[in-house]
Amino acid sequence: MANAVPVDTSPEVMLAFYRRLYPFKSIFNWLNHEHAPTRLFTHREFAFTLQGDVYLRYNSFNNADELKKQVCQLNPTRFEIGPVYSARPKDKKTARPGMFNPLKRELVFDIDMTDYDPVRTCCSGADICRRCWAFISAAVQVLHTSIREQFGYENLLWVYSGRRGIHLWISDEEAMGLTDDQRKALVNWMTVIHGGSESSKRLNVRLNGRHLPPSLQTAVEHLATIFSELVLSDQDVFASQEGYEALLEQIPDSEVVSKLRTKWNADPSRSSEDKWLDLKSQAKKYEKGSAQRATLTAAMEDIILHYTYPRIDAEVSKHRNHLLKAPFCVHPKTGRVCVPVDPQRMDEFDPESVPTVGQLLKELDTASKPGGAEGGVHHSDWERTSLKPYVDMLDKHSLRLMEQVRLEKRGKDVSW
Amino acid sequence: MFKGTERKPFHDDKDLVQVTNHGSLRYPHRLNFYDRPPLYDVTVEEFETCALDRLRILAEIESSAARNRTWEELKTVTNAQCSNYLPLHATSARTVERDSERRKDHLGHFVLRLAFCRSEDLRRRFIKAETTLFKIRYDADDNAEREMFLSSRDFDWMPVDSAEKSKYRKELLGSYQGARNESVREQAFEAEKYYKVKWTRVPDLVEKRKVFLKAGWAYVPAKEQSSIVFQEFEVHLAKALELTARSLPRLDEDTRLVPILDNLSQGFLAGVPSQWAGSGEAINSDDIKAEMVDDLAKKHFPICMRSMHDNLRRDHHLKHLGRLHYGLFLKVLGLSIEEAVVFWRKSFDRLTDDKFNKEYKYNIRHSYGLEGKRANYAAKSCQQLLTSSDHGCPYRYYSPENLQTALLSAYSSRGLTSADLSEIMSTVKATHYHVACTRVFEITHSSFGIKKGAGTGDDESVTHPNQYAAKSMELYKVQQNSAEAMVVE
Numbered sequence: 001m002a003n004a005v006p007v008d009t010s011p012e013v014m015l016a017f018y019r020r021l022y023p024f025k026s027i028f029n030w031l032n033h034e035h036a037p038t039r040l041f042t043h044r045e046f047a048f049t050l051q052g053d054v055y056l057r058y059n060s061f062n063n064a065d066e067l068k069k070q071v072c073q074l075n076p077t078r079f080e081i082g083p084v085y086s087a088r089p090k091d092k093k094t095a096r097p098g099m100f101n102p103l104k105r106e107l108v109f110d111i112d113m114t115d116y117d118p119v120r121t122c123c124s125g126a127d128i129c130r131r132c133w134a135f136i137s138a139a140v141q142v143l144h145t146s147i148r149e150q151f152g153y154e155n156l157l158w159v160y161s162g163r164r165g166i167h168l169w170i171s172d173e174e175a176m177g178l179t180d181d182q183r184k185a186l187v188n189w190m191t192v193i194h195g196g197s198e199s200s201k202r203l204n205v206r207l208n209g210r211h212l213p214p215s216l217q218t219a220v221e222h223l224a225t226i227f228s229e230l231v232l233s234d235q236d237v238f239a240s241q242e243g244y245e246a247l248l249e250q251i252p253d254s255e256v257v258s259k260l261r262t263k264w265n266a267d268p269s270r271s272s273e274d275k276w277l278d279l280k281s282q283a284k285k286y287e288k289g290s291a292q293r294a295t296l297t298a299a300m301e302d303i304i305l306h307y308t309y310p311r312i313d314a315e316v317s318k319h320r321n322h323l324l325k326a327p328f329c330v331h332p333k334t335g336r337v338c339v340p341v342d343p344q345r346m347d348e349f350d351p352e353s354v355p356t357v358g359q360l361l362k363e364l365d366t367a368s369k370p371g372g373a374e375g376g377v378h379h380s381d382w383e384r385t386s387l388k389p390y391v392d393m394l395d396k397h398s399l400r401l402m403e404q405v406r407l408e409k410r411g412k413d414v415s416w
Numbered sequence: 417m418f419k420g421t422e423r424k425p426f427h428d429d430k431d432l433v434q435v436t437n438h439g440s441l442r443y444p445h446r447l448n449f450y451d452r453p454p455l456y457d458v459t460v461e462e463f464e465t466c467a468l469d470r471l472r473i474l475a476e477i478e479s480s481a482a483r484n485r486t487w488e489e490l491k492t493v494t495n496a497q498c499s500n501y502l503p504l505h506a507t508s509a510r511t512v513e514r515d516s517e518r519r520k521d522h523l524g525h526f527v528l529r530l531a532f533c534r535s536e537d538l539r540r541r542f543i544k545a546e547t548t549l550f551k552i553r554y555d556a557d558d559n560a561e562r563e564m565f566l567s568s569r570d571f572d573w574m575p576v577d578s579a580e581k582s583k584y585r586k587e588l589l590g591s592y593q594g595a596r597n598e599s600v601r602e603q604a605f606e607a608e609k610y611y612k613v614k615w616t617r618v619p620d621l622v623e624k625r626k627v628f629l630k631a632g633w634a635y636v637p638a639k640e641q642s643s644i645v646f647q648e649f650e651v652h653l654a655k656a657l658e659l660t661a662r663s664l665p666r667l668d669e670d671t672r673l674v675p676i677l678d679n680l681s682q683g684f685l686a687g688v689p690s691q692w693a694g695s696g697e698a699i700n701s702d703d704i705k706a707e708m709v710d711d712l713a714k715k716h717f718p719i720c721m722r723s724m725h726d727n728l729r730r731d732h733h734l735k736h737l738g739r740l741h742y743g744l745f746l747k748v749l750g751l752s753i754e755e756a757v758v759f760w761r762k763s764f765d766r767l768t769d770d771k772f773n774k775e776y777k778y779n780i781r782h783s784y785g786l787e788g789k790r791a792n793y794a795a796k797s798c799q800q801l802l803t804s805s806d807h808g809c810p811y812r813y814y815s816p817e818n819l820q821t822a823l824l825s826a827y828s829s830r831g832l833t834s835a836d837l838s839e840i841m842s843t844v845k846a847t848h849y850h851v852a853c854t855r856v857f858e859i860t861h862s863s864f865g866i867k868k869g870a871g872t873g874d875d876e877s878v879t880h881p882n883q884y885a886a887k888s889m890e891l892y893k894v895q896q897n898s899a900e901a902m903v904v905e
Contacts, residue, residue: 098536151615152632174632178616185619189629205625213625214590 007335008358011051014330015075017357020364020381022071022328023391028064030157030327030398031081033171033405037063040104040176045082045089047323048074057082060089077332080323084176102320107153107175107183110324111139113164115193115311118246121235128164130350131234136166137346138226139310142219143168144343146190150215151175155401157394158341160354162331166341167324171401173408180319187317192216192309205305212301216309220301223308231272231307238272241265247275250303252295256282327394328387330357339390340397360385443518445565446506447553449649450656454523463527464676469501470524471680474545479851479877481544485869493875494552506558530673531680533661538681543657547650554642566641571648576610576635584628588635591628609638617651618643704750706759712749715830716888718853718881719810720801721745722826732766738807739776743783744795748882753784797880798850811849816841823856830860853878857888864891 032041046067048056056074061067071079083102087095113132117124120132140158147153147170155171178186192205206212212220231237238244244264248257260278264270270278279300286293316322329338335356341349360382367384382391458466476497480490498504504521505512525546532542554562581588588610594601615634621627621643628635636644704712713725724742728734734742739760746756760780761772778787785792801809810819820837836859843852854877858866871877872887 149631150629152630174614174616182616182619185623188623189625211590214587214628215625217590 007333007356009077009330009332009335011075013357013361014077015072016361017330018068018071018075021357021360021385021387022068023380023382023387023394024064024068024071025380026391026394026398027326027328028067029402030171030394033401035402040084043084043086043088043103045085045321045323046326047080047082048076049078049080050074050076058089058092078329079326081326082323083320104176105320105322107170107172107178107186108317108322108324109143109168110161110313110316111136111143111166111168111310112161112313115313119231119235119237119307121237121240121243128351130352133349133351134226134230134234134347135308137349138223138230138308140166140168140341140343140346142222143190143310143312145222146215146219150189151186155397155404156343157327157397158343159327160336160339160341160349160351161325162329162336162338162354163334164351167327167338169324169327173405178320183320184318187312187314189215190310191312191314192305193311194314205302206298211298216305219309220304223304227304227308228273228276232276233273236272237307238275241268243272244275247279247303250299250306251279252299253292256296328390337387337390339387340393342393355386360387441507441518442515443522444507445568446504446514446518446561447550447557447565448518448522448525449569449652450522450525451569451652453526454519458523460672460676462523463673466520466524467527467531467676467680469520470528472501473497473549474528474542476877477545477548478541479848479854481548489869490548491552491555494549495556496875504553507561508558527677528680529657529660530664531677533657533664534681539654539657539661543650543653546653547646550649551642551646554645566645571644573611573613573636573641573644576612581610584630584635587628587630591625592637593626611636611638611641611644613644617647620647703752704746704755706751706755706762709746709751709759712885712889715892716885718878718884719823719826719856720808721881721885723810723822724807726826728763733764735807736779737804739779740783741796741801741804741807743780744793745881745885747784747793748795749885753781753786756780756784795880795882798853798878801881802849809849809853811844811852812847816844819844827856827860831862832856832859850877850879853884857884861888861891864895866891 028037028041029035031044032038034040042060042062044060045057046059046061048059048071050056056076059070061070082089083105085092086099086101086103092100113120113128113136114125116132116135120135122131123129144156144158147156147168153170153172153175155175157169157171159167159169161167205216211217238247248261251257251260256279259282260275263278264275279296283293283296283300286296316324325338327338327340330336331338335358336351336354337357337360339354363385364381382388473494477490477494480493485493502517502521502524503512504517505514507514528542532538557565589602589605592601592605592608594604612633612635615622615627615629615632618627618634618636618640621636621640622629622634626640627637709725710729713722717725721742724734724738727738728742743756743760746759751759757777757780760776764772764776767776781787783793796804798809801807802812805813810822814822820834820841823832823837823840824834836855840852840855843849843855854871855868857872857878858868858870866873869875872883873891876883878884
């Protein structure tokens with residue numbers, strides 16, 4: 001692994017990265033939805049974080065070249081993308097008060113590994129490994145299907161955040177135009193586990209206090225397998241006393257709880273799988289159709305949701321004017337590039353194999369040596385590095401989006 | 417307000433004529449989506465009174481929210497206010513002038529649109545209050561009449577046919593909320609009619625997972641239909657207000673209206689000046705003597721007047737605007753001109769007789785209507801004090817620290833503790849100054865049986881310093897009387 005190599009994200013490295021590798025044109029196409037610049041790009045806010053944590057907000061550009069020029073001049077450690085405003089963000093100071101409002105914005109989601117700290121055993125805090133990435137992978141699968149099937153959105157772009165999380169950008173026309181209230185409603189529909197210190201308390205998602213809403217019922221069925229593979233066997237979450245006490249806390253039947261506690265205290269070496277089976281057999285002791293059995297089955301479903309359902313950072317999604325780091329930026333701590341991820345092949349994705357900026361520049365050096373004499377302007381140098389498949393992924397995504405917009409526009413033009 | 421060329425005879429309206437089954441009402445429905453502006457002549461007076469009456473109701477709704485009333489309480493209070501200021505009867509009430517009631521409702525709404533479209537904040541508050549009012553009326557509406565109103569307008573929802581309903585039966589039943597008993601719930605579900613709308617139109621139902629979502633469509637059961645209606649009302653009004661705001665600069669043709677509108681849009685700031693405004697008469701039958709003011713101030717004055725009084729005692733002087741505000745307040749409280757002269761003379765005890773007579777007596781007599789243009793000046797209302805930064809409303813103009821100190825030093829003897837302050841300060845922070853003042857009244861008069869949320873009795877908020885003082889004195893008197901009665905027995 002690259003652990004031994006010190007991470008180099010010095011200004012010189014970053015500048016070379018922006019000059020030669022960063023796919024500005026692809027980002028432009030993705031944000032703009034068309035070839036000719038539209039308000040989706042020109043009225044869009046870009047915010048730069050400069051060396052030394054200086055934060056520059058309300059920048060806007062007419063086209064991809066202007067953006068590139070400015071980025072190379074300022075050489076930020078990273079930059080973020082904000083909403084499309086009713087006026088050009090760079091003209092904010094001259095706009096009439098009240099005439100400068102966020103209008104459109106991709107619907108974004110942020111899932112961060114830190115929210116999973118109470119339920120993962122392999123790492124904590126900023127660390128991440130392949131094993132705990134499985135939590136993110138499970139979350140992505142659930143969120144991806146829910147958004148597509150329930151809300152009908154199609155243009156979803158998943159982007160690795162560079163360290164321990166993942167971002168989702170939804171670019172559908174309707175999603176772009178959602179108001180803050182609508183975003184809040186959608187997020188609450190999706191949220192089951194509320195973050196913060198109360199994250200250990202029991203879920204409250206049932207209608208009439210009994211059955212799960214259909215959307216979550218489907219999710220539970222899918223997550224049950226992941227739960228047994230990930231939580232029970234891989235992470236072995238209930239092995240420690242702390243782990244199984246947390247589990248017991250979520251069982252509403254005090255008789256069952258005390259029985260299990262005695263049993264597990266007596267034999268702490270029982271694996272998580274055994275403990276889960278113990279709970280199951282306790283439930284089966286009650287007659288089928290009895291109220292106690294129903295309560296326990298419900299509690300077990302809740303527990304599955306608690307350990308595997310997506311933990312969304314709700315504040316990010318609720319407001320149009322929230323800024324989110326642009327794809328292909330470099331994470332300053334890890335040096336890794338924030339690359340798009342294919343949700344279908346989420347399981348194969350390994351955050352530690354994502355190219356770092358240093359590695360990419362090295363690849364570029366070796367690749368350009370034979371040709372030697374070229375020099376001069378560099379265009380699309382990323383094609384000669386391992387960044388290529390990722391940029392291709394974004395381009396493919398944008399192309400589909402642009403095609404959709406084009407067809408829709410044509411439909412509109414004919415209608416008169 | 418509307419150009420002559422745009423005005424057309426009201427009865428030309430096809431949509432309004434087509435519904436004739438209820439006699440010949442111009443407004444066939446009690447509920448109104450306010451799709452069309454009032455295109456007829458109105459007098460300036462009617463213009464103003466319609467708006468003021470409606471504003472009273474909206475202000476009450478707003479302060480209810482700030483005072484954390486429950487939906488039921490809000491409904492009772494609002495309905496009471498409505499029956500006073502803006503009655504609106506069902507179509508079946510044939511003996512009542514339904515058309516003129518509805519015309520007033522219609523007109524008032526549009527005048528307030530003009531007044532409240534001016535800033536983002538005002539728009540937001542207006543939409544909230546109007547939507548709440550609409551909900552209250554919708555709730556109270558007769559079922560059949562509501563049905564008729566709903567069918568009179570295209571809400572753009574798609575009925576879900578039985579084939580589709582049975583296709584998604586499991587999911588729909590799963591998200592259907594009803595009786596705890598499973599079979600009762602299922603029965604109700606079978607009878608339920610479903611409508612399909614884009615999910616963006618029912619965010620409140622989506623938020624609570626009360627609907628079934630499929631590819632962006634929300635399947636809404638008929639009993640949750642109101643959500644679609646309310647959302648539509650809100651969105652519709654928001655769009656209309658923005659449109660109005662954009663065309664407002666072109667309203668410069670009529671100089672009579674702009675001051676009225678300016679005045680109205682301040683209404684939310686302080687609630688509507690109720691009957692206290694304009695009444696220059698003394699409200700107390702007992703005469704108040706100059707030497708009683710000290711005691712009264714301690715017991716009955718709101719913080720604005722109380723701090724004025726304390727300043728006067730401390731400095732032996734008060735600046736012009738302070739004298740004006742406080743003087744008029746005392747006048748309405750019942751201090752006669754003779755007593756007033758005595759009071760001010762004693763208060764300014766460091767002045768010579770000569771200076772007092774020359775420089776101050778005239779102003780005192782002037783404010784009693786005995787000099788100059790001899791007008792009977794009214795005492796300043798909360799609304800006026802709120803907009804007067806000099807000797808204005810302490811809740812608005814004092815810094816938080818100063819306000820807390822002032823409140824504690826003035827009212828700690830009357831039951832205000834520092835534990836109450838956080839609640840008051842948060843209301844102040846939310847700029848609901850009159851609500852904060854009302855709360856202080858409630859706390860300091862809890863020994864008279866004033867409960868939280870009761871306002872100055874009768875669920876009224878404080879809108880005038882004299883209202884505050886008079887109510888306080890009234891409560892005191894009632895208690896005194898009953899105490900005396902007990903002694904006699």
